[in-house]
Amino acid sequence: MTTRIGGKIVRPGAVVEGYVEVDGPAILSVEAAAVTDDDVIVPGFVDLHCHGGGGHTFTTGDAESARRAAAFHLGHGTTTMLASLVSSPFELMRDATEAYRPLVEAGIIAGVHYEGPYLSGVRCGAQNPEFLRDPSVKELAELIDLGGVRLVTVAPELPGALEAIGFLVERGVAAAVGHTDATYEQTLAGVAAGATVGTHLFNGMRPPHHREPGPVVGLLSSPVVCELIADNIHLHPGMLAFAAGTAGPDKAALITDAIDATGMADGTYDLGGQQVVVADRVARLARDGSIAGSTLTMDEALRNTVAAGIPLADAVAMASTTPARVLGLGDEVGALEAGLRADLVVLSSDLRVKRVMRSGRWVE
Structure with a gap:
């Protein structure tokens, strides 16, 4: 029929x-x-970077919670998504990856994204500094063997980072540059090693400076796809329009970076073992006020991007076509x-x- x-x-x-x-x-x-x-x-929208929603989280390794978070975002048009963890002990990463494999096999999620723990302590943002560590090919090999790993964020200036990025590429896993204090040259080295994504451009990065362009300019001037959190909180609409216009729809991907508080009332939540306070849609760490993910959905991200002046066809490419290509799914969705x-x-x-x-x- x-x-x-x-x-x-x-x-x-x-x-x-x-x-x-x-x-x-x-x-x-x-x-x-x-x-x-x-x-x-x-x-259908394709979200490369999401930690939860509807009161449910991807960050603890609970399969039922992950199923419900995916269902929440499906109701907002996200038909393909990665379950993003935050910086965690290796055991949690392993257990979560194993627990989510049936969800990947069932098509409920498209795979797992590790946003950490291989990140800069200086630019860790809302990541738990207790769990940060240098990249480990040994850890990555064991995790990838479990199946379902699709994306890993790495700070390219860390010891062993370039080797780890190269290893990820060899194993068919996309590598992203993010939560980094890298110089412009270090950023380009990460791209040369095989990184194809920039994790939430501007956020969790050394700010650009005219004498040290840093990762923002390095990523925008490289053949990588730059994630953009279009919630009008992480990025001013003018900056969203600038970044999207500079990168173009083939090199920009809208993401939510949503946490479990998305779609829920203001209050206190948890992210990677840290208390998060949500007030008027804005999530911040209780300990220092750092922005801690978002309460964004992909349909709202699309509306905000169009409102910022990006043509509808380009905004839709950023919400669907380009992120699908990042995952190697462009011939499917x-x-x-x-x-x-x-x-x-x-x-x-x-x-x-x-x-x-x-x-x-x-x-x-």
Whole structure:
């Protein structure tokens, strides 16, 4: 049985009126035609960097909590996502990776992202400094052997970092530069070693300076995809527009960096063993006031990006197409094209979620 969904269809580089025809779990065709509906149809969002949502977290290794966090974000249009851990003891990383493998096999999450512990102590932000350590190929080898590891954030200036990045690439795992005090040259060395992602550009990084460009300029001028947290808190809308415009939609990916407090009331939460206080959507560490993740969803990130002046087609590429390519899934998801998986989001004219489809089935 086929399903036809009409509206303004956002395809790579264009917005066209027409219909998406779905047959089973796949897109059968996308045809241009006059429609009366003003709904906006976009590919399902792909979130490379998320720690939880809806009161549930990815950071503790609890599989049921992870399942519920993924379900929360699915309701906001995220049909593909990584479960991001924070800096943790090796045992927790191992146990969580093992616990999440059935979720990866079932397609509930696309894999695991380690945001830490191989990060700069100077730029650790809300990461727990107790668990930071230098990169270890031995640790990474054991973790990757468990399956499901898709992305690892590394500060390239640390001892052993370049070797670790090269090892990740050899094993088919994407490496990201982030939470780093690296110089411009050290950043480029990380890219040369194989890093293909910049973790939440600007945040957790040495600020740019005209005599020491640092990681921000190094990443923007390199062939890597720069993550952007479009919550208007981590990045001013003007800075979001600047970074997205400089990188272009093929080199920028919207992420949430969401924590369990996303979609929940203000209050006290936990992140990696540290107390987080959420007030008026802003999450901060209780101990020093550092921003501690976000309460963002991908649909809101899309709205904020468009409001910042980025064209809708470009913003959708940043929310879906580009991050899908980072994960090596561009031939499966991330665009509304015949033959790809029928992951799509029907938005109202003001870009609010009306319905979500994953693998050809509407999400309740």
